[in-house]
Amino acid sequence: MNPLDAICDRKRNDAVCVSNLKNARKVSEELLQERPDIKIFLPFRFYFYKVEELFRPQTYNKYLVPPGGDHLISLVDEISYIAPPAPILSQYDDIDPNQFCNGDNRPPDCGPNCMCTHKVDIPLNAIVEVVLVDEVQQDNLSHPFHLHGYSFNVIGMGRSPDTTIKKISLKHALELDRRGLLHRQFKGPPLKDTIAVPNNGYVVLRFKADNPGAWLFHCHFLFHIIIGMNLVIHVGTQADLPPVPPNFPTCGHHLPPIKLH
Numbered sequence: 653m654n655p656l657d658a659i660c661d662r663k664r665n666d667a668v669c670v671s672n673l674k675n676a677r678k679v680s681e682e683l684l685q686e687r688p689d690i691k692i693f694l695p696f697r698f699y700f701y702k703v704e705e706l707f708r709p710q711t712y713n714k715y716l717v718p719p720g721g722d723h724l725i726s727l728v729d730e731i732s733y734i735a736p737p738a739p740i741l742s743q744y745d746d747i748d749p750n751q752f753c754n755g756d757n758r759p760p761d762c763g764p765n766c767m768c769t770h771k772v773d774i775p776l777n778a779i780v781e782v783v784l785v786d787e788v789q790q791d792n793l794s795h796p797f798h799l800h801g802y803s804f805n806v807i808g809m810g811r812s813p814d815t816t817i818k819k820i821s822l823k824h825a826l827e828l829d830r831r832g833l834l835h836r837q838f839k840g841p842p843l844k845d846t847i848a849v850p851n852n853g854y855v856v857l858r859f860k861a862d863n864p865g866a867w868l869f870h871c872h873f874l875f876h877i878i879i880g881m882n883l884v885i886h887v888g889t890q891a892d893l894p895p896v897p898p899n900f901p902t903c904g905h906h907l908p909p910i911k912l913h
């Protein structure tokens with residue numbers, strides 16, 4: 653299951669990719685329409701700090717030090733996720749709208765280690781396609797992405813068919829998509845809630861956004877969650893949710909704002 657070479661677009665006898673599994677149940681036609689309502693490309697990678705950047709007076713940075721001694725954080729669509737100062741579901745109006753960001757709305761001068769609450773807004777009941785692109789490309793490391801609140805259908809996965817391309821990138825994945833070369837198969841795609849993104853490859857998944865709320869979508873390595881390999885899929889509006897119960901406990905910021913420089 654899930655061969656590390658990520659060759660998923662042709663028949664083979666030695667391994668099975670998740671995208672080659674067949675769903676025992678019928679998959680709804682609307683999910684398999686050629687064009688989804690919303691298509692989101694999410695490249696993810698690491699950002700490596702120089703040590704001089706990190707250890708300055710009056711700074712308190714978070715970072716991971718894996719074996720080898722690098723100092724790094726994670727970026728999804730060039731954003732490192734930080735949790736909001738209050739719960740999105742019960743205290744949405746207490747959160748400064750400038751706290752939120754996404755690939756199309758980055759804070760000005762956010763820099764290469766951009767930190768904010770990565771949130772992608774999705775209209776209720778939209779058919780959503782997500783393309784995860786592994787720009788980390790560390791040998792033998794596949795990032796298991798997990799979505800809360802939904803199961804999704806795995807439409808395709810693999811590596812670039814262009815063997816002259818040594819490393820996949822968002823730009824290359826967009827180009828493959830434009831030329832119809834991202835592997836997609838629509839015959840009973842399997843249902844999952846976690847998928848290991850092939851190393852130096854991509855995954856195409858789909859779901860119908862029929863469960864309103866704020867749902868975390870994240871790599872399931874805990875040490876990658878801590879350094880920002882997350883985002884919030886925000887489906888619908890507060891009006892689509894039941895009201896917050898009276899006297900529901902509230903909370904707020906317990907840390908001063910992070911200053912990097």
Ligand SMILES: [Cu+2]
Pocket residue numbers: 795796871872873876881
């Ligand atoms: Cu990861």
